Each structure stands twice: as structure tokens, then as C-alpha cells.
Amino acid sequence: MQHTSRRLVSTATKLNASNSISPSSLSFFPPKEALKPPADSFEKDAFLPTDWAAVQPTPSTALNAFAHRIGLASIFKDTDVIRQACTHESYLPLFRKHHPGKALPKTNKQLAALGNSLMGMFATEWVNGRYPHLPTRVMKSVVTAHVGPPTCESVAREMGASPLLRWHRTPASETEPPVLHADAMASIPRSLTALIYQERSLHVARKFVHAYFISRQVDLRSMLKFTNPKTTLIELTKKFGRETPKSRLLSETGRFSNSPVFVVGIYSGADKLGEGFGASLKMAEYRAAEDSLHRVYLTRRPDDMLQLPTSTFPTGLGDIFQKGPEADYTAPEPVPDSEVLYYSADRSARR
Amino acid sequence: MRPLLRAQLRSRPANGHVAYLPQIRKLVFEFCDKWPSSANTRTYILNHIQDVAKENPHVEVVVKQRNQKEPIVRGFYVNNRDKVIPLNSLEVNGIQKKVQLLLDSSGAKIVPLKRRAVESMTESTRGIWSGMHADRPIL
Numbered sequence: 001m002q003h004t005s006r007r008l009v010s011t012a013t014k015l016n017a018s019n020s021i022s023p024s025s026l027s028f029f030p031p032k033e034a035l036k037p038p039a040d041s042f043e044k045d046a047f048l049p050t051d052w053a054a055v056q057p058t059p060s061t062a063l064n065a066f067a068h069r070i071g072l073a074s075i076f077k078d079t080d081v082i083r084q085a086c087t088h089e090s091y092l093p094l095f096r097k098h099h100p101g102k103a104l105p106k107t108n109k110q111l112a113a114l115g116n117s118l119m120g121m122f123a124t125e126w127v128n129g130r131y132p133h134l135p136t137r138v139m140k141s142v143v144t145a146h147v148g149p150p151t152c153e154s155v156a157r158e159m160g161a162s163p164l165l166r167w168h169r170t171p172a173s174e175t176e177p178p179v180l181h182a183d184a185m186a187s188i189p190r191s192l193t194a195l196i197y198q199e200r201s202l203h204v205a206r207k208f209v210h211a212y213f214i215s216r217q218v219d220l221r222s223m224l225k226f227t228n229p230k231t232t233l234i235e236l237t238k239k240f241g242r243e244t245p246k247s248r249l250l251s252e253t254g255r256f257s258n259s260p261v262f263v264v265g266i267y268s269g270a271d272k273l274g275e276g277f278g279a280s281l282k283m284a285e286y287r288a289a290e291d292s293l294h295r296v297y298l299t300r301r302p303d304d305m306l307q308l309p310t311s312t313f314p315t316g317l318g319d320i321f322q323k324g325p326e327a328d329y330t331a332p333e334p335v336p337d338s339e340v341l342y343y344s345a346d347r348s349a350r351r
Numbered sequence: 352m353r354p355l356l357r358a359q360l361r362s363r364p365a366n367g368h369v370a371y372l373p374q375i376r377k378l379v380f381e382f383c384d385k386w387p388s389s390a391n392t393r394t395y396i397l398n399h400i401q402d403v404a405k406e407n408p409h410v411e412v413v414v415k416q417r418n419q420k421e422p423i424v425r426g427f428y429v430n431n432r433d434k435v436i437p438l439n440s441l442e443v444n445g446i447q448k449k450v451q452l453l454l455d456s457s458g459a460k461i462v463p464l465k466r467r468a469v470e471s472m473t474e475s476t477r478g479i480w481s482g483m484h485a486d487r488p489i490l
Contacts, residue, residue, distance in 0.1 A: 061411045069372060071370060073408065144360045145361060149358070150360070154361065154364065159372060213362075215368045215370070217362060218362045
């Protein structure tokens with residue numbers, strides 16, 4: 001019941017947000033097609049106000065304000081470019097139906113594809129550089145969390161792009177998946193990234209992605225879950241050439257009461273790898289093994305030591321195929337292979 | 352163990368940590384040409400509105416007719432809410448203050464406090480963080 005009312009409210013707000021028509025763009029209101037045809041006319045009344053509103057052009061004042069809000073007014077002086085970035089390809093059939101003779105507007109399909117690749121590259125190099133020991137599947141999940149479809153949709157909404165988006169809800173067909181509001185919104189930041197790359201350079205696009213996507217908060221610890229952390233830890237210590245881990249009870253209280261607390265530490269020789277607490281010995285040992293694995297996998301490279309491989313592209317304006325001076329880049333020391341494939345996946349269904 | 356579905360992975364916003372996104376999108380001034388209650392609003396629109404628009408380029412400023420009614424100013428925000436303030440009893444500097452209130456607001460609903468707020472005479476040691484006053488990246 002609550003879910004239904006919340007869904008209706010969100011649909012209503014989406015409709016309200018997208019259909020604010022500026023009177024300055026209309027020469028006549030109400031439009032001629034809105035007037036009812038005579039009862040004996042051949043054509044039936046097929047006018048839908050929501051469709052008419054969706055087909056109206058977005059005012060350039062709104063696009064200009066949007067460019068200033070995201071800090072890109074110096075790059076996007078021409079508002080047609082932003083209009084293209086906010087036009088999803090699902091809009092074209094609707095436009096063709098209402099304006100049969102007019103030239104089709106440019107869509108953001110290619111821009112979104114290019115921007116998606118760029119964002120994936122920037123996020124991957126950053127995650128890989130910052131957490132060098134992170135298992136591969138977890139790294140991919142973190143990249144998805146930073147630049148994936150739900151985040152792109154959130155960022156577009158927070159930028160205030162929902163009244164500027166031009167799209168049309170498309171049901172699933174045999175060849176294409178359905179187009180929902182979230183899919184259309186997610187295409188906007190991707191297109192903006194591609195546009196910045198085209199208008200300026202790769203480094204400026206990287207700065208944009210770092211400012212709006214990489215700065216967002218992602219909980220890595222919840223993505224690292226192990227089916228059998230003790231066995232995984234044994235394999236990991238073997239890889240690093242250390243002694244087999246041994247768990248030792250560090251402290252305990254209330255052993256036979258209804259709320260015991262045990263603190264267990266896992267040692268490899270004389271070095272403590274991790275510590276865990278629990279209401280039972282097994283629980284504490286499990287947590288200690290998890291803690292040891294977290295301490296390895298979540299090792300973070302300091303920001304001043306972080307070197308991004310895209311710094312090797314030319315720093316001047318233009319695409320990556322131009323020749324030019326590069327920023328300083330020293331390859332980091334090779335990190336010992338800490339990936340343990342046995343049950344060390346993230347919480348995905350695959351093993 | 353519940354599986355981690357990649358399509359549902361998302362990050363949480365951190366507005367102001369690196370880049371700050373102002374929450375206001377549009378300001379709409381609605382006034383009547385004839386009625387005296389709109390006189391101060393008309394003066395404000397003639398004298399001050401262009402400066403406000405220049406200083407806040409991220410805001411779309413719209414001026415609309417609202418004949419035979421009291422003047423209002425509407426602020427539209429990024430969370431799809433809007434705030435409406437009537438301007439009929441205000442002087443020009445009062446209108447300036449209300450416009451500044453709309454510009455500074457986040458658009459969130461004003462909710463009463465659940466418990467008594469902490470009252471202290473000593474200032475905070477590290478200062479109060481503000482995303483609005485962080486350096487904006489220049490691209």
C-alpha cells in the first residue's frame with residue numbers, strides 16, 4: 001500500500017519536473033491541435049497534453065543555467081550541445097510523430113557510449129591504483145558502484161537535469177531492452193563526459209569524473225564477504241610465504257553467561273594478522289579471519305603516491321591522438337599477487 | 352549469503368566534498384501590473400533582479416504575469432520541490448532577503464526538531480564545514 005502511493009508520487013513528480021513549458025517559446029496557447037475537432041469530422045481527437053508537453057523544446061535559459069550549475073559554462077557556451085546531451089534516442093519516434101516534416105534532433109547515443117567507456121577507464125585506474133590488493137570481482141563491483149547506471153542516474157538528478165531530459169518510455173521489444181526514466185537519465189552524465197573530452201582534453205574529462213563520481217561514497221567493506229575466510233587466509237599466507245595462521249584467544253568475559261564476549265587474534269608466527277570479537281569462539285575466529293583479509297585487501301595507497309596511467313596521454317587540448325607533452329608518471333612497484341581464487345569472491349552468486 | 356547484484360550497486364552523494372552543486376534551479380517572480388500590492392515587487396524587478404541573475408548564473412530567473420492576485424516568488428529545486436513566498440507585505444529590502452533565502456535553501460522540507468538542540472556559548476574548535484563555500488573546480 002505504501003509502496004503503491006510512493007510509486008504514484010514519484011511518477012507524478014517526474015511528470016511535473018519534465019513538463020514545465022516556458023511561455024516565451026510558444027506563439028499561440030492553447031495550441032491548435034488541442035482544440036476539439038467538430039463532431040462530424042473524419043479525424044478523431046487524438047491529442048494528449050503530456051505528449052504535447054514532452055515535444056516542446058527546452059528553453060535555452062534552462063540549459064545555460066544547467067551549464068553554470070555543473071561548472072562547465074566556459075566549455076558549453078553553445079546550448080545546442082547541452083540539448084544534444086540531454087536528448088535520448090527514444091525521443092525520436094515521438095518527435096517524428098508530432099513534427100513529421102522537421103529535421104530530427106541530434107541524440108546522445110554515440111556520446112553516451114564514448115562517455116561510458118571513458119568513465120569506466122577513469123574509475124578502473126583509480127580503484128586499481130588506490131586499492132592494489134582488491135580482488136578482481138570486488139574491484140569490478142566498486143567500479144560499477146562509482147560509475148554504474150544507478151549512480152549516473154543519481155548524479156543526473158542531483159545536477160538538476162530531469163526537466164531538461166527529452167525521452168520517451170519504450171517497452172521491451174524482441175531486439176531492444178525497455179527504456180525507463182533511469183536509463184535515459186543515466187545517459188546524460190556519460191554524454192557530458194564525452195563532450196568535455198571532445199571540447200577540451202582527456203585530463204579535463206577525468207577531472208569532471210573525479211569531481212562528480214569518484215568523490216561519492218562507496219562502502220567497500222560490505223562488498224568483501226567470504227564463504228570460508230579461514231581457508232582463504234591460509235591460502236593467502238602461503239602465497240606471501242608466511243607461516244600458517246594460528247588463532248589464539250586474547251581475552252574473554254562471561255563465558256557461561258547469556259552474553260559472552262570472546263576476542264580472538266590470528267597470528268602468523270609472531271605477527272598478528274587480525275582480530276575479531278564474537279559471542280562464541282567460532283564467531284570470534286571467523287571475524288578475526290575476516291579482519292585479517294580486510295586488512296590485506298583494503299590496503300589503500302596514499303593519495304600523494306597515487307599515479308594514474310592516463311597521465312601519460314598528452315596534456316594539451318585535443319584528443320589522445322595528438323602529440324604533446326605528458327604529465328609525470330612513474331610506474332608503481334609490482335604488487336605481489338594477493339588474489340586467492342578459492343571462495344574469495346565478493347557476494348556474487350557465482351563462485 | 353545474499354548475492355551482490357551489480358545492477359543495484361550505487362554510491363551515496365557527497366555534495367561539496369570536491370565539487371558543490373547548488374540546489375536551486377529556477378526563480379519565478381509573479382506579479383500584477385496594476386494592483387498596489389505588487390508595487391514593491393515591480394520596483395524590485397525593475398532595479399535589482401538583473402544583478403541577482405548575474406551573481407547567480409546557475410539560476411534560471413523567470414518573470415511572469417499574475418494579474419489581479421498578490422505577488423509571489425517561487426523557487427524550484429533539484430529535489431523537484433518548490434518553495435513559494437508571498438511578497439505583498441514586504442518592502443524592497445524585505446524582498447531581497449526572501450530571494451536570498453530561496454537562493455540559499457536546499458529545497459528540503461522544513462521539519463520540526465525532534466529534541467532540544469545543543470546550546471553552547473563556546474565556538475566550535477574546527478569551525479563549521481560548508482559545501483557552499485568550498486573551492487569550485489575550474490574546468
